[in-house]
Amino acid sequence: MGTGWRALLDEATRRLTESGVDSPRVDAEFLAAHVAGVSRGGLFAAAAPTSAQAKKFRSLVERRAAREPLQHVLGTAPFRYAELAVGPGVFVPRPETEQLAEWALARLATVAAPLVVDLCAGSGAIGHAIVSERPDAVVVLVEKYPEAANWLRRNLDGVAARVVEADAVSPETLSDLDGQCDAVLSNPPYVPTSTAVSPEVAADPATAVFGGSCGLDVIRPLIPRAARLLRPGGVVAIEHDDSHGAVVPELLTAAGFADATDHDDLTGRPRFATATLPPRGLARLAGCEAL
Ligand SMILES: C[S@@+](CC[C@H](N)C(=O)[O-])C[C@H]1O[C@@H](n2cnc3c(N)ncnc32)[C@H](O)[C@@H]1O
Incomplete structure (x- = not known):
């Protein structure tokens, strides 16, 4: 995983932790994988996020931080x-x-x-x-x-x-x-x-x-x-x-x-x-x- 996704995941994990989400890192990884169009495991070999992907990821993290179920966010x-x-x-x-x-x-x-x-x-x-x-x-x-x-x-x-x-x-x-x-x-x-x-x-x-x-x-x-x-x-x-x-x-x-x-x-x-x-x-x- 490039530093781009790693930094976004760290930021999202902090945000989801503050919001009381039970499994903040795992949820952040699922959301990132969804945006990157790869499996969660595949995220580690994924290309660095584009600015559109970073924006989309942050918007999904905000929905999850508002305690929308992860599965609703993913669909x-x-x-x-x-x-x-x-x-x-x-x-x-x-x-x-x-x-x-x-x-x-x-x-x-x-x-x-x-x-x-x-x-x-x-x-x-x-x-x-x-x-x-x-x-x-x-x-x-x-x-x-x-x-x-x-x-x-x-x-x-x-x-x-x-x-x-x-x-x-x-x-x-x-x-x-x-x-x-x-x-x-x-x-x-x-x-x-x-x-x-x-x-x-x-x-x-x-x-x-x-x-x-x-x-x-x-x-x-x-x-x-x-x-x-x-x-x-x-x-x-x-x-x-x-x-x-x-x-x-x-x-x-x-x-x-x-x-x-x-x-x-x-x-x-x-x-x-x-x-x-x-x-x-x-x-x-x-x-x-x-x-
Ligand atoms: C706990 S959910 C389970 C859904 C699914 N079977 C599962 O395991 O994920 C219970 C489901 O029963 C439906 N339900 C509640 N009362 C019902 C009834 N009297 N007849 C048929 N469906 C009912 C609800 O709308 C809901 O979809």
Whole structure:
């Protein structure tokens, strides 16, 4: 890297540090790489910035210093092997959700042409990963809110998957698939409403982040909906708040699911619960609403 980029990066790192950005140097490098048109690693061999590039870089750094999410400034967010388009109106996919997708891909490895539903799809991160990495899968993605659904359609454009704009917890949604799905996967809104969030999280739509006073407003009805969608032996995976590592498996068990298990994320926090629908799982569904 020439001294030009190094000096700009040092200046940007100072500016982002003052603004309270968590990873100032890394963010500065992503922004510089974006402006230079290279990967972050490629920045070190990049030509010195032109004055137009330096001006553009400083303007992007100012947006990030105002705590606009890095992914909004860049216009994309990485998720497994894909770069998804993101911006205001859609939830920025997070690395921890990649583990849920990885779990599902492993569980589906022996199922030919699996039918997979991604409920609360947002940018389409989970469903996009499944259909990209299992091209024989039949994937249906459901998103309720129109602005998010626009981003979803954009990310799934040209991808062999079905996008449905509807309420994921309504019994009518995808009722044509009841009893047939091999996997129901979901990263629903789950943060308890009173939780203080960073400016970056506040830039996500509130309807994507918050799940009511205890965080379970969407998860509760989603569990019986998943049970009805699944075939016997089908699996469910639901991401949840780190305070819900016990209750979500309990809700799954109460709904008639077997093998309810919770999984930690890479930071060791409880992050998603999985379970299997046994042949007689639907018989106990009524118990879920009581919890
Ligand atoms: C936490 S975001 C997750 C988005 C994406 N699945 C991901 O992992 O990045 C939750 C998404 O669920 C959507 N959503 C909230 N309630 C919903 C409902 N009842 N039916 C369908 N989508 C819903 C929100 O608009 C948002 O896009």
